Amino acid sequence: MTLNNLKKIFLWGLVLLIVLIVWIRFPLIFKEWVFKILVKPPFTPEAFTSLGPIGDIFGALTALLTSLTLIIVIYTAYLQRQANIHAREAMAEQLKQAERAAENQLQQAREATNEQLVQAREATKEQLEQARASTSQQLDLAQSTHRAQLKETIYSNFINTYNSLINYKLAKYNTIQVFNNGRIWHAEEIFKEIALYFLGQYRIFELKLSRSEIGVLYNKTLDKIAGTDKGLHEINSYFLLYESIYDLINNSEISDEEKIFFRKATSNMMSSHEQLTLLWAATYLEDCHKLVKDTGIFSQFYREDLMPFLVTFFEKSCFSHPDILSNWDKYLNNQNPT
Structure with a gap:
């Protein structure tokens, strides 16, 4: 049965x-033992002399006790040393455990730090991607807005210039x-007179007149309407304004x-008589002939x-009337230039 600490102390x-x-x-015990057991009365000097060896025995006993005490002290020191060894071993074990715990904590801290770094890098990468996407969207929006504004500005400038012309x-x-004949003829009346005269010249449509002969007839018609001293040659400079209008449209x-x-809106601003007059002028005048190309006027x-x-x-590009365009190839194959 093992005694606990309290029983050991008791x-x-x-x-x-x-x-x-x-x-x-x-x-007292020694006195009783000597005078009642070892020495009995009468107490003679010889009796007391016989007690000397007994005293020596006690001296030896004292030495023995002293030795036992020393042995006990040595054993106690040994036990203390063993206790110290055990304490040092326990301390070393605790230190090792603390070191292992510290290493484990450090490793866990490293792993946690690495994981946090990975998460931080992923989060930073994601934020960077989002920032790039956002920046790209903002840049696209800015470019789109800039293009829209630029297009609006260009269109506005074009409209202003077009309206001015x-x-x-x-x-x-x-x-x-x-x-x-005693009254003022305005532009539409003049164009109507020229167009009707032009439509009555069957020699032109039967291809019996050359380009120069058609031009001579055109100039005579202008002189006939306005008189030879005045003429109507400002009509030709008026037609050249269409060249500026179509150049603006084509180059915008x-x-x-x-x-x-x-182009269609510009053409629709003209009456049929004005267009027939321009057609006649363009047959002869090189500048008017150039301006009607690629316009569909x-x-x-x-x-x-x-x-x-x-x-x-x-050329076919001078016309936009659907009937002329649909019949063009048929007549082109049957005609030779004059």
């Missing part, structure tokens, strides 16, 4: 108490007039659909008997 205390009592009572053309149109940075729209008239004349002296 046992040692009891042993020390008995030893202390014996130690205190030892002289149209207004100038109308102002020029209103200045075309002559005094004939607008869409092809918008260019088609403005002639859209207000169509007559079957005009087709041979048209395919002989003009």
Whole structure:
């Protein structure tokens, strides 16, 4: 049965108490032992002399006790040393455990730090990708806005310039007039007179006149209407304004659909008589002939008997009337230039 610490302390205390009592009572015990057992009366000197060896025995006993005490001290020191060794071993084990715990904690801290770094890198990468995407979207939006603003500015500048040219053309149109037969003829009346005279010249449409002969007839007609002293040659300079208008349309940075729209709108501003007059002038005048190319400006008239004349002296790109365009190839294959 193993004693616990409290019982051990109590046992040692009891042993020390008995030893202390014996130690205190030892002289009396020794006296009783000597005078009642070893030496009996009468007490003679010889009797006391016989006690000398007994005293020596006690001296030896004292040495023995001293030796035992020393042995006990040495054993106690040994036990203390063993306890110290155990304490150092326990301390070393605790240190090793603490070191292992510290290494484990350090490793866990490293792993946690690495994981945090990985997460931080992934988060940073994701944020960077989002920032790039956002920046790209903002840049695309800015570029799109800039292009829209630039397109709007270009379109606005084009419209302003186009309207200015149209207004100038109308102002020029209103200045075309002559005094004939006691009254003033305005531009539309003049164009109507020229167009009707032109449509009555069957020799032209039968291809019996050359380009120069058609020009001579055109100039005579202008002189006949206005008189030889005045003439109507400002009509030719008026027609050249269309060249500026179509150059603006063709060279502007607008869409092809918008260019088609403005070419058609310009053509629709003209009456059929004005277009027939321009057709006659373009047959002879080189500048007018150049300006009607690639414009589709002639859209207000169509007559079957005009087709041979048209395919002989003009290109298909000068016309936008659907009947002229649909019959062009048929008459072109049957005609030879004059």
